Amino acid sequence: MKILLDECVDQRPRLMFPEHDCQTAAYAKLAGLKNGALLTASEAAGFEVLITTDQEIPYQQNLGGRRIAVLILCAPTNRLADLKPLVPAIL
Numbered sequence: 001m002k003i004l005l006d007e008c009v010d011q012r013p014r015l016m017f018p019e020h021d022c023q024t025a026a027y028a029k030l031a032g033l034k035n036g037a038l039l040t041a042s043e044a045a046g047f048e049v050l051i052t053t054d055q056e057i058p059y060q061q062n063l064g065g066r067r068i069a070v071l072i073l074c075a076p077t078n079r080l081a082d083l084k085p086l087v088p089a090i091l
Contacts, residue, residue, distance in 0.1 A: 004042045006052035007031055009073070010080045013051075016087045023047075035061050043068045051090070053078045 003022040005014055014022040025031045030041050035057055042050055049069045075082040
């Protein structure tokens with residue numbers, strides 16, 4: 001599975017998905033794109049899942065008809081220590 005980590009997510013969790021092609025937005029050259037443009041560009045690049053901590057995306061974007069799944073992580077912060085316990089549920 002091809003996974004994209006949004007810029008607001010600590011980049012180190014990409015190493016926690018060894019069986020998947022997990023890239024950061026910066027590595028995929030998608031850094032700086034805002035929500036709608038990021039979703040469109042990530043779909044065009046073949047990403048299947050966008051992992052983000054931006055809880056506003058469902059309210060700001062129409063996700064109907066999108067080919068990419070958006071996984072919103074809910075943690076106290078976007079630091080690795082807070083995101084790491086969510087990895088088993090993500091997998």
